[in-house]
Amino acid sequence: MAEFLQLVFSGLTVGAVYALVALGFTLIYNASDVINFAQGDFVMIGGMGTVFLAAAGIALPLAALMAIVAAVIVGLLLHRLAIEPARGASPVALIMITIGASIFIKGVAQLVFDKQFHSLPAFSGDAPIALGGATLLPQSLWVMGVALALFVALYLFLEKTLLGKALRATAANRLAARLVGVNVTIILALAFGVSAAIGAIAGVVVTPITLTRYDVGTLFALKGFAAAMVGGMGHPLGAVVGGLLIGLLEAFGAGYISSTYKDAVAFVVILLVLFFLPRGLFGGRTVERV
Amino acid sequence: MLGRLLRARYATLFLLAAIMIAVPYLAPSAFYLRVAAVVWVFALAALGLTILMGYAGQVSLGHAGFLGLGGYAVAIGPARFGLDPVLCLFLGAALAGALAFLVGRPILRLKGYYLAIATLGFGVILALVFHSESDWTGGPDGMAVARVTVFGTRLAGAATWYWVTAGALLIGAFLALNIEASPTGRALKALHDSEVAAAGAGIDVGRKKLAAFVIGAIYAAFAGGLLAAMNGLITPDAASFMHSIELVAMVIIGGLGSVLGAVVGAAFLVVLPQALTVLQEYEQAVLGLLIMVFMIFLPAGIVPTLRKWLLERLS
Amino acid sequence: MGTTVSRRWALRAVALAAFMTSAAFAADPVKIGSVVSATGPAAFLGDPEAKTLKLYVEELNKKGGLLGRPVELVLYDDGGDANKARTFATRLIEDDKVVAMVGGTTTGTTMAMIPVFEDAKIPFISLAGAIEIVEPMRAFVFKTPHTDKTACQKIFEDMKAKGITKIGMISGTDGFGKSMRNQCLKVIGEYGITVLADENYGATDSDMTPQLNKIKNTAGIQAVLNPGFGQGPAIVTRNYAQLGIALPLYESHGVASKSYVELAGPAAEGVRLPAPALLVVDKLPADDRQKAIGSAYKAAYEKATGQPVSTFGGYGFDGIQILTQAIARAKSTDPQKIRDAIEATKDYVGVTGIYTMSPTDHLGLGTDSFRMLQIKGGDWVMEAK
Incomplete structure (x- = not known):
């Protein structure tokens, strides 16, 4: 039982990170149909930015805030300078642009920062909390808490605010949204900005656990994308469930099956899920438009 | 005249052959032949994706897995079973085709990004097997490939491999052009535009997609086998997610659905890093920037845009 | 107007710089190649290696270069990709015409490059760990890191x-x-x-x-x-x-x-x-033979990069030092003579250990080059023997 609980803790911590990245994917996808492969790099900017600003003598909370703002600026620039000028291009071309952006951001990051791994001090110390024979780091609670808070905030934003409704309207039908007076350009910029913020916040809270480096974004993008897809692309709840599911699968895969093949365990389950639910867990059964 | 040439089916082939003959005369050293050979190999793999993505409109983010499979076939066959490396090249391609046939059925029911993640997962699993089964594959540091002997001559040196890979690509391009013009190719293009409409027109969508997937896998495996034999080594990195992305990037940058586009895209991503070494630390940033700039200004890819421009100028 | 003036000045500055370098180093440079994984998953190892090599060659040229000639380091980053490493190896030999090579961050990239150097008969000092690099022996391949x-x-x-x-x-x-x-x-x-x-x-x-x-x-x-x-x-x-x-x-x-x-x-x-002793160089007794060289490297590296010294950079340091000393001893840039001189490396005191190579040993380090360390109070402490 203690072992099981330990694996659950591990899976939920890692899964919460994936969920946060997946939420970022979801938001941009909803607004623009684009899979933003630079999403993971926002996580890196959040983490690395905070590390270097803190090292420059800025207090940690302020450093984190500045890093998040920096990521939002990068997100807005990505939209303004790369996505917006390519308006009308096919989704594959847009995805290619985000892949180029991801390479570019990594290239700049290794110049601005460095190529070493870095860490941040845990927000509430390193003393593990004992729970039912297993242990949990306080930082894990931070990660899960922040993931939950961001999910709720995003949900409320999308469901309850006018701006959020405009964003969903844009996602559903861009032309119709434009006809009823939604400024699609601003909505898209908003999606990129908020996604960048979510990614960067994730980066700040997970760096004390996972460590960070200029190129950690690739892995986060890979896992976050998988999480968003298994949950059902475009569904915030799906993103969270998908992220936690992959995190738990990896933990149980490593704990009970084979630590060498834990990633394979996760992907086999993803393939099985998609086999039975071709649009992910929460994707429903939309019929393809002719 | 030029306009007719641009529209002729085998114009691509002649252009490609002309370039292949010209390069050795222009190359100042064998290094340039080596780079060109790498371009030909990756172009071959990208051609497979062109058939899958460009003709049939199906994305694969796990294509490097087949590349790796072909590479390991050429490494493992001779080392563990004493088979002839050239035979293994074909065995690897056959194996990749068979595997694609098996996994293709369930996977290809998925659409769009769901297909992307499924193929990605498949590629990751393959890469993980190559990485982990050290007894067979040599593990993360890879496995040496015995030097290839054909009719008593050992294939070694950049010049030799230049011609071997160029020949392979030429054959691959010839076949791809024929597939494009065949009824299957036309059916694939129809389902690219709309699966529902294609099905309505009596096309067996599932079978055609599967055919494209299998052909794409065979191309990639063949390229992987050549790469491994040329390098004398195969590492699990060849099958990695990043290489799958790279193959997709080649197809899109060069021009989706264009045979010449696959070659241009491969050249773009193989030659550019070599050219950018003068920038040292700025290399990666500039590479990323160039990919973005090209996609923003040539969203349809280099070759189709250029072709369209030429045709407009001529008419 | 303003641009033309500044451009003319820039041209003059370039010409002057070119003149000064040619005055200082009349001869052709000695070209040493390197392919390391300065980015990618092995950047942790490759980055300090690249920095060390650049630093070393810079210092060497300040001191007058090698055989009265300047040294030119041709450095490429393979990103940890074996296929790229192989292409760069070909480039070093065919295009840059280097006389020797120090590099190969990972065992995978090293193994991909070995045939290229063996075929061209150019000495290659690898910075990767695995024992397969020097066992079986290859005529032109050496390595500096301890084996695992x-x-x-x-x-x-x-x-x-x-x-x-x-x-x-x-x-x-x-x-x-x-x-x-x-x-x-x-x-x-x-x-x-x-x-x-x-x-x-x-x-x-x-x-x-x-x-x-x-x-x-x-x-x-x-x-x-x-x-x-x-x-x-x-x-x-x-x-x-x-x-x-x-x-x-x-x-x-x-x-x-x-x-x-x-x-x-x-x-x-x-x-x-x-x-290796490098990590505890401050705590080594004064009579330890590695103390001087280790302290000097550590100080120079940390001053130039602002990052703590690592054993990986140290492998690069020993690699290029063994190579340049061999070139000096050979009094030639003929790759065959350099190879012979590297193989004759005897009692070279490096930052990683003390090397004595031979025709049957292209590494030349024993277990005694390792020290058992323990971490205490956030610092390395040598275990009492």
């Missing part, structure tokens, strides 16, 4: 001395971790030690509690060994503390860098590992 086998032997010697006979292992699945795991399993029998739990983790994993939990729940384990490099061991160390495992933890020479201690934080307290 010697690291295993050093660790097992220490365990044996402490009466440890049953251990758990948790290894990285990257090239370094996997190769070391295999080497350790090969020699472990000689020390009467058995492995009761053998776990793995991926190089980019961010949580190893599931694997460590299994080790924790395996009865009879007296110590844990973690072959790996990069951020993995730092996370293993933290998770180890999180789970409250009280057994001794042994790390490998792959973490022998101050950044490991910083990343792992207080959890690193008490960790043991084999490492």
Whole structure:
């Protein structure tokens, strides 16, 4: 039982990170149909930015805030300078642009920062909390808490605010949204900005656990994308469930099956899920438009 | 005249052959032949994706897995079973085709990004097997490939491999052009535009997609086998997610659905890093920037845009 | 107007600079090649190597170069990709016409490049760990890092001395971790030690509690060994503390860098590992032969880069130093003569160890080049002999 609980803790911590990245994917996808492969790099900017600003003598909370703002600026620039000028291009071309952006951001990051791994001090110390024979780091609670808070905030934003409704309207039908007076350009910029913020916040809270480096974004993008897809692309709840599911699968895969093949365990389950639910867990059964 | 040439089916082939003959005369050293050979190999793999993505409109983010499979076939066959490396090249391609046939059925029911993640997962699993089964594959540091002997001559040196890979690509391009013009190719293009409409027109969508997937896998495996034999080594990195992305990037940058586009895209991503070494630390940033700039200004890819421009100028 | 003036000035400055260099170094430069993984998964190793090589060549040229000629370092970054490494190796030989090469960060990239250098008969000093690089012997291939086998032997010697006979292992699945795991399993029998739990983790994993939990729940384990490099061991160390495992933890020479201690934080307290003298150079007795060279390298590297010195940069330092000394001894840039001179390297005191190469040994380091260190108070402490 203690072992099981330990694996659950591990899976939920890692899964919460994936969920946060997946939420970022979801938001941009909803607004623009684009899979933003630079999403993971926002996580890196959040983490690395905070590390270097803190090292420059800025207090940690302020450093984190500045890093998040920096990521939002990068997100807005990505939209303004790369996505917006390519308006009308096919989704594959847009995805290619985000892949180029991801390479570019990594290239700049290794110049601005460095190529070493870095860490941040845990927000509430390193003393593990004992729970039912297993242990949990306080930082894990931070990660899960922040993931939950961001999910709720995003949900409320999308469901309850006018701006959020405009964003969903844009996602559903861009032309119709434009006809009823939604400024699609601003909505898209908003999606990129908020996604960048979510990614960067994730980066700040997970760096004390996972460590960070200029190129950690690739892995986060890979896992976050998988999480968003298994949950059902475009569904915030799906993103969270998908992220936690992959995190738990990896933990149980490593704990009970084979630590060498834990990633394979996760992907086999993803393939099985998609086999039975071709649009992910929460994707429903939309019929393809002719 | 030029306009007719641009529209002729085998114009691509002649252009490609002309370039292949010209390069050795222009190359100042064998290094340039080596780079060109790498371009030909990756172009071959990208051609497979062109058939899958460009003709049939199906994305694969796990294509490097087949590349790796072909590479390991050429490494493992001779080392563990004493088979002839050239035979293994074909065995690897056959194996990749068979595997694609098996996994293709369930996977290809998925659409769009769901297909992307499924193929990605498949590629990751393959890469993980190559990485982990050290007894067979040599593990993360890879496995040496015995030097290839054909009719008593050992294939070694950049010049030799230049011609071997160029020949392979030429054959691959010839076949791809024929597939494009065949009824299957036309059916694939129809389902690219709309699966529902294609099905309505009596096309067996599932079978055609599967055919494209299998052909794409065979191309990639063949390229992987050549790469491994040329390098004398195969590492699990060849099958990695990043290489799958790279193959997709080649197809899109060069021009989706264009045979010449696959070659241009491969050249773009193989030659550019070599050219950018003068920038040292700025290399990666500039590479990323160039990919973005090209996609923003040539969203349809280099070759189709250029072709369209030429045709407009001529008419 | 303004632009033309500044352009003219710029041209003059370039001309002047060119004139001055040609006056100082009338002869052609000695071209030394290098392909390292300065980016990608092995950047942890390749980055300090690249920085060290650049620094060394810069310093060397300030002192007048080699054989009265300037030294030119042609450095390429393979990003950890074996195929790219091979292309760059071809480029170094065919296009840049280098006389020798120091590089090859990982075993994979090294193995991809070896045939190119062997065919061209150009000496190649590798900076990668695995023993396959020099066993079987190849005429033109050398290496400077300790093999993982010697690291295993050093660790097992220490365990044996402490009466440890049953251990758990948790290894990285990257090239370094996997190769070391295999080497350790090969020699472990000689020390009467058995492995009761053998776990793995991926190089980019961010949580190893599931694997460590299994080790924790395996009865009879007296110590844990973690072959790996990069951020993995730092996370293993933290998770180890999180789970409250009280057994001794042994790390490998792959973490022998101050950044490991910083990343792992207080959890690193008490960790043991084999490492070259470079890490404890300040604490070496004054009569230690490696003290002078180690201190000088450490000071120069840390001043130039602002980063703590690591053993990986040290491998690069020894590689290029062995090479330049060989070129000086050979009084020639003929690759065959350089090769012979490298092979004749005798009693070279480096930062990694003391090297004596021979026609049957292209590494020339023994287990005594490793020191057993322990982390105490956030710093390395030498184990009493």
